[in-house]
Amino acid sequence: MYCDFFGFSEKPFTITPNPHFIYLSGNHREAFARLLYGVDSHAGFIAMTGEVGTGKTTVLRTLLTQLDPEKYRSALIFNHCLSGEQLLACICREFGVTSDERDCFGYLDALNLFLLDQHAAGRTVVLVVDEAQNMTPDALEQVRMISNLETVHNKLIQIILAGQPELDDVLSRHDLRQLNQRITIRCRLTPMNKLDTSDYIRHRLKVSGCRIPGLFASGAVKRIYRFSQGIPRLINIVCEQALVLAWTQESSTVTTAIATRVISEAQPSPDRRGVWQRIHGWLWAAR
DSSP states (O other): OHHHHHTOSSOSOOOSOOGGGOOOOHHHHHHHHHHHHHHHTTOSEEEEEEOTTSSHHHHHHHHHHTSOTTTEEEEEEEOSSOOHHHHHHHHHHHTTOOOSSOSHHHHHHHHHHHHHHHHHTTOEEEEEEESGGGOOHHHHHHHHHHHTOBOSSSBSEEEEEEEOTHHHHHHTSGGGHHHHHTEEEEEEEOOOOHHHHHHHHHHHHHHTTOOOTTSBOHHHHHHHHHHHTTOHHHHHHHHHHHHHHHHHTTOSSBOHHHHHHHHHHTSOOGGGHHHHHHHHHHHHHTO
């Protein structure tokens, strides 16, 4: 489509989490540093929260790609309301652990042996559970049981729970207070400010091989920021549509007028409800 027209090697504003495009704003950099510190210091439990579209999954994938496979074993689980036993089975499968007894006790025993072997080999095991706000109490209890696997000096597994702000409400439940008290590091992703939004757009264009200076006019960037409020996923959606419109108009610049038109079509007015519903569909599908 527009890639040849603008000279891109790949689309710059896809909403698929891609560490290749990672841009760390001040807040994202702080969260990333906390995650890395927690893993390296064997903190045990780490929680990261953030609104839909703020880049949680991208940060997590970037973290995992930077862990040396010679020193770390890692797994990323996307929680889909699994039961406790299903979650344990999924974790064992991701780590390549087999159990003769296919129940909670069997999975925990097999996982414990695996963790002891990795510890003896000098490797740190990292488990990341995304969309953790949807976890059942049964599954969260199994996560707490996994955290009990430890030596005298260290936790045998580092667990990162990532999710939307509702995760804090879930962990605040009285019956989950034991788990909540074990979380030693917490971080929250927030939307980007105006300067970071501008740098974010330029960064993604550069990674995609853009050679056109000022492809997005300053007025267009301001309009995009006001609409998106600094949420990366919304920025990507608007920028993608703006590039498509600029391409169809054979314009080498995403002007303020182009950005305004794309954004106006995304407003929830009666005659544009179809566009708005489509955007919300994209957001829901990418959660």
